[in-house]
Amino acid sequence: MFDKILIANRGEIALRVLRACKELGIATVAVHSTADANAMHVRLADESVCIGPPAAKDSYLNIPALLAACEITGADAVHPGYGFLSENARFAEILAEHNLHFIGPKAEHIRTMGDKIEAKKTAKRLGIPVVPGSDGGVGAGDDAMAIAKKIGFPVLVKAAAGGGGRGMKVAPTEADLMLALSTASNEAKSAFGDGSVYLEKYLGKPRHIEIQILGDGRGGAIHLGERDCSLQRRHQKVWEEGPSPIISPEARAKIGETCAKAMRDMQYLGVGTIEFLYEDGEFYFIEMNTRIQVEHPVTEMITGIDLVNAQIRVAAGGDLPCTQDEIVVNGHAIECRINAENPVTFRPSPGKILQYHPPGGLGVRIDSAVYQGYVIPPYYDSLVGKLIVHGKTRGECLMRLRRALDEMVVEGIETTLPLFRALVREPNIIDGDYHIHWLEQYLAKGDTKAH
Numbered sequence: 001m002f003d004k005i006l007i008a009n010r011g012e013i014a015l016r017v018l019r020a021c022k023e024l025g026i027a028t029v030a031v032h033s034t035a036d037a038n039a040m041h042v043r044l045a046d047e048s049v050c051i052g053p054p055a056a057k058d059s060y061l062n063i064p065a066l067l068a069a070c071e072i073t074g075a076d077a078v079h080p081g082y083g084f085l086s087e088n089a090r091f092a093e094i095l096a097e098h099n100l101h102f103i104g105p106k107a108e109h110i111r112t113m114g115d116k117i118e119a120k121k122t123a124k125r126l127g128i129p130v131v132p133g134s135d136g137g138v139g140a141g142d143d144a145m146a147i148a149k150k151i152g153f154p155v156l157v158k159a160a161a162g163g164g165g166r167g168m169k170v171a172p173t174e175a176d177l178m179l180a181l182s183t184a185s186n187e188a189k190s191a192f193g194d195g196s197v198y199l200e201k202y203l204g205k206p207r208h209i210e211i212q213i214l215g216d217g218r219g220g221a222i223h224l225g226e227r228d229c230s231l232q233r234r235h236q237k238v239w240e241e242g243p244s245p246i247i248s249p250e251a252r253a254k255i256g257e258t259c260a261k262a263m264r265d266m267q268y269l270g271v272g273t274i275e276f277l278y279e280d281g282e283f284y285f286i287e288m289n290t291r292i293q294v295e296h297p298v299t300e301m302i303t304g305i306d307l308v309n310a311q312i313r314v315a316a317g318g319d320l321p322c323t324q325d326e327i328v329v330n331g332h333a334i335e336c337r338i339n340a341e342n343p344v345t346f347r348p349s350p351g352k353i354l355q356y357h358p359p360g361g362l363g364v365r366i367d368s369a370v371y372q373g374y375v376i377p378p379y380y381d382s383l384v385g386k387l388i389v390h391g392k393t394r395g396e397c398l399m400r401l402r403r404a405l406d407e408m409v410v411e412g413i414e415t416t417l418p419l420f421r422a423l424v425r426e427p428n429i430i431d432g433d434y435h436i437h438w439l440e441q442y443l444a445k446g447d448t449k450a451h
């Protein structure tokens with residue numbers, strides 16, 4: 001096992017990793033920018049090192065500064081959290097070159113899954129169902145129209161280097177294809193420095209269903225069921241739940257086993273999420289995230305497995321926490337990502353939290369790094385915290401979520417709490433009847449009844 005872990009992150013995820021380390025008896029090193037000197041992860045860690053000025057590229061993304069922090073403190077492993085360097089294959093390699101452990105997958109797997117075309121090819125080869133589309137990039141010499149006609153309109157043009165929904169354009173009909181190709185390619189070129197694009201069948205009203213997996217790097221892997229993250233705004237997840245209201249135990253077992261088998265074949269190491277769009281009973285792979293995800297607590301609440309603990313153990317060469325048969329989905333969990341934003345315009349609202357009262361009671365969990373008097377800096381994401389609620393059934397979970405949201409107080413800044421208070425009372429949400437465009441359509445109607 002590791003002796004000392006450096007946590008190369010900030011905010012709630014730095015705290016989450018720190019908690020797992022404490023329970024494992026591992027010493028912790030926090031790193032922080034000058035803007036985060038008063039942050040909770042800095043206060044709770046055994047040691048802390050300032051690694052640079054506020055801008056992430058000079059601090060949390062500053063690899064030489066992180067290496068120096070490891071050297072000064074004698075840390076033997078680095079946990080990257082999510083975002084920042086968590087899916088940077090080169091960072092994983094550089095750590096290895098310095099005899100430091102990266103708590104995450106093998107660099108080759110991060111690299112493969114980070115390239116959308118390669119990821120899709122790999123998924124297909126491993127038997128994971130993918131969205132019908134072009135077999136690779138669509139270049140100048142290819143007959144894009146012929147490929148698109150074969151897929152069937154509407155088609156989606158996607159950037160190979162894409163991320164965050166950028167470089168993506170829908171072509172509803174043949175007449176729209178050429179413009180969609182050039183717009184997506186130009187957008188991708190300016191955003192990612194790589195204009196290569198590929199084609200996919202456009203799904204009209206799919207759900208976003210993702211499978212949590214965990215591998216030991218030696219050919220052992222299990223799945224921990226799915227999360228339904230269909231409620232999104234601008235491709236950002238807003239509300240996540242598990243199990244999905246529309247996936248049967250048989251469908252879960254089938255897609256879960258397909259994913260676990262693929263991970264066994266790859267000899268995948270650590271936690272990962274295989275993301276699908278789901279429509280008319282079919283799963284279509286869209287991408288794999290090779291890191292711990294924001295919404296991992298949903299799975300923890302319904303399986304009772306500490307994913308960060310397991311992630312650290314397997315990174316140190318340990319075994320999986322249990323066998324597939326021992327995983328039982330118990331009850332229902334919902335996570336709300338509460339942001340420091342105006343609940344109607346979504347304009348960021350950094351600043352000082354004057355009053356803070358987190359809800360409590362049975363089945364209520366808050367993963368947050370804020371406190372009364374804390375100043376949310378303007379430099380990073382706007383997450384105030386995640387409210388995760390568990391209930392024996394989805395109905396009980398919704399009831400509990402309603403009262404927890406009503407109990408929560410965050411004053412001094414604007415937050416998206418009123419949006420969640422409205423969502424939890426919406427008939428479609430209560431019925432579990434929504435898809436990936438539902439939230440944007442609901443917001444466009446302008447009746448969030450924010451209260």
Ligand code: ADP
Nearest residue numbers: 162163164165166200201202203235286287436
């Ligand atoms: P990114 O890496 O840019 O986030 P993804 O491939 O994960 O790109 O897709 C982002 C989102 O775009 C998905 O969550 C989904 O909402 C939508 N999307 C992606 N592929 C399709 C598709 N083939 N049909 C319809 N919507 C899609």
